[in-house]
Amino acid sequence: MSDELNRETAVAAADETTAADVPTTTLHEAIQSAIDENEVILFMKGVPDAPACGFSARAVSVLEHVGKPFAAVNILPDPRIRQELSAISGWPTIPQLFVNGELVGGADIIAEMYEDGEIYDTLGVERPAQAAAVETGSEPQPLKIENLLS
Amino acid sequence: MASEIQDVGATEIKTRIEAGIPGCRATVTGDGHHFQAVVEGPMFGGISRVAQHKLVYDVFGDELGDRIHALALKTKATEDD
Numbered sequence A: 001m002s003d004e005l006n007r008e009t010a011v012a013a014a015d016e017t018t019a020a021d022v023p024t025t026t027l028h029e030a031i032q033s034a035i036d037e038n039e040v041i042l043f044m045k046g047v048p049d050a051p052a053c054g055f056s057a058r059a060v061s062v063l064e065h066v067g068k069p070f071a072a073v074n075i076l077p078d079p080r081i082r083q084e085l086s087a088i089s090g091w092p093t094i095p096q097l098f099v100n101g102e103l104v105g106g107a108d109i110i111a112e113m114y115e116d117g118e119i120y121d122t123l124g125v126e127r128p129a130q131a132a133a134v135e136t137g138s139e140p141q142p143l144k145i146e147n148l149l150s
Numbered sequence B: 001m002a003s004e005i006q007d008v009g010a011t012e013i014k015t016r017i018e019a020g021i022p023g024c025r026a027t028v029t030g031d032g033h034h035f036q037a038v039v040e041g042p043m044f045g046g047i048s049r050v051a052q053h054k055l056v057y058d059v060f061g062d063e064l065g066d067r068i069h070a071l072a073l074k075t076k077a078t079e080d081d
Helices: A024-037 A055-064 A079-089 A108-116 A118-123 B010-020 B049-063
Strands: A040-045 A071-072 A096-099 A104-107 B027-032 B036-039 B070-077
Touching: A024 A071, A024 A079, A040 A055, A040 A079, A055 A108, A055 A118, A079 A096, A104 A108, A104 B049, A108 A118, A108 B049, A108 B070, B010 B027, B010 B036, B010 B049, B049 B070
Parallel strands: A040 A071, B036 B070
Antiparallel strands: A040 A096, A096 A104, B027 B036
C-alpha cells in the first residue's frame, strides 16, 4: 500500500499483503529468507527515513554513517513479524541487525561497536582514518536514555 | 501511557539480574519503564556480545519490551577471582 514501506531493498515480510491472511509458517520462512538473502538487514520499528523508535533511529544512523547499504524491515505492520523474528534470533528486542545471516546485536551492541570501530570490520567497510585511532583509554559515555526517545 | 501494569523499580531489575546470573554485579538506573544497566562479571569473558546480552535478557524473558519497555545494556567481562 504505502510506498514508503518499500524503500530500497526492503524485503518486509508484510510488504505486499496486509498480513492478516499470511500463515505464520510463511511469515517465519519469509523472515528467514530475508535474513539469508541480504548481506546486511535491519529489523526495526518504522522505516529508515522515519524510524518510530529512538533505538531503531540510532541503529539506522550508525549504518548510514558507516555508509553500508542495508535492507530494512519494518516490524510494526504485524505483531507476528516481531514474534517470529524473535523466535528465529532468540533476541527479544528491536532493532536487530543481521550481517551475513548472523545476529550482530541490538541498539546497544551496534552503538558499542560503532564507538570502538568494530562495526566497520563486521560490515566489511574500511575504517576511516580517525576512527582507527579512536580515543583509547577513555571510558565510553554512559548511554543516555533521554537521547533515545523521540 | 497510563496502564494498570505496576511499575518496575531499578532495584528490582538489579536484584533479578544478580539473582539470575550468579556472580555478576549490576548497576541499574531507570524511571519505571526505561532502564540502563551495566552488568559486570567473569561469565561474560570469552563470549560474544550477543551471547553476553542474551544472558541478561534471558533473566526477563517476555517482560522485555512489555512490562520493561527498554533496557539499555552494557556488559563487561571481569577477571575471575
